[in-house]
Amino acid sequence: MVSHSRFRSWIRRSVKFEKLEDVSPAFDLVINCAGIGARELVQDIDLEPHRGQVAIVPKIDNLSCAIVCDDPPLMYAIPRASDCVFGGTNELSDNLDADPTTTARIIDECTRVLKIQNPLVLAERIGLRPFRKSGVCLERDCLPDGRTVIHNYGHGGSGFTLSWGCAQKVFELAEELPGQRR
Ligand SMILES: Cc1cc2nc3c(=O)[nH]c(=O)nc-3n(C[C@H](O)[C@H](O)[C@H](O)COP(=O)(O)OP(=O)(O)OC[C@H]3O[C@@H](n4cnc5c(N)ncnc54)[C@H](O)[C@@H]3O)c2cc1C
Structure with a gap:
């Protein structure tokens, strides 16, 4: 069992690798969970950024469970502990800037469905779903420097x-490696 604090001491934020071989040689196993970043990191041209924009609004009275409508226009309202997420969008784009017109459209649709007045918009958030045309990439491979890499990316939306399932599969692939069995 490894304590959380020990993991924390290994986590490095704001590191951007240009290639997987740049991972410190102190690690003999590399696990690639770069999401849409795998497009550049391993030159996977199958990956597409499916941009999603949401608006964070204050908690909505009497909304105790999520409401989702997948038919166009995509709409969802997801209550959280201290606020509520209104969405959303799904378009092929790399743009990480918030679009105010899109926020207004999201608010209009959610308030129409929930039959409420326009709430205050606390924040706008944008993310890129790492969609992979040929499906999730979850496989073991070998780096040019001989180290093993396990790819785990391309999960889209x-x-x-x-x-949980993919992490379990990564763990199983790692355990099959010689000398890795515990
Ligand atoms: C609006 C929206 C709504 C969504 N709703 C749902 C939902 O309801 N249910 C659901 O299951 N999923 C949902 N998703 C999808 C989900 O967010 C993604 O599938 C998930 O985040 C992918 O996880 P990941 O760890 O593979 O990639 P990411 O979360 O993108 O993480 C990749 C990480 O790798 C790092 N990285 C990338 N390149 C490099 C590099 N070269 N060097 C170092 N680090 C790098 C990035 O900085 C990042 O930290 C939603 C996504 C969006 C945008």
Whole structure:
């Protein structure tokens, strides 16, 4: 069992690798979970950025569960502990800037469905779903320097949902390596 504080001491934020071989040689196993970043990192041309924009609004009275409408226009309202997420969009784009017209459209649609007045917009958030045309990449490979890499990226709009199963599969692939069995 490894304590959380020990993991924390290994986590480095704001590091951008140009290639996987740049990972310190102190690690004999590299796990590539770069999301849309894998497009450049491993030159995977199958990856597409499916941009999503949401608006964060204050908690909505009497909204105790998420409401999702996948038919166009995409609409969802997801209550959280201290606020609510209104969405959303799904378009092929790399643009990480918030678009005020899109926010207004999201608010209009959510308030229409929920039959409420326009709430205050606390924040706008943009993310790029790492969609991979040929499906999730979850496989073991070898780096030019001989180290093993396990790729785990390309989960599109389902990365949270799939994360437990994919992490388990990564763990199994790592355990199959010679000398890795515990
Ligand atoms: C608006 C929106 C709504 C969504 N709703 C849902 C939902 O309801 N359910 C669901 O299951 N999923 C949802 N998703 C999808 C989900 O967010 C993604 O599938 C998930 O975040 C992918 O996780 P990941 O760890 O593979 O990639 P990411 O979360 O993108 O993480 C990749 C990480 O790798 C780092 N990185 C990239 N390149 C490099 C590099 N060269 N060097 C070093 N680090 C690098 C990045 O900085 C980042 O920290 C949604 C996404 C969006 C945008």
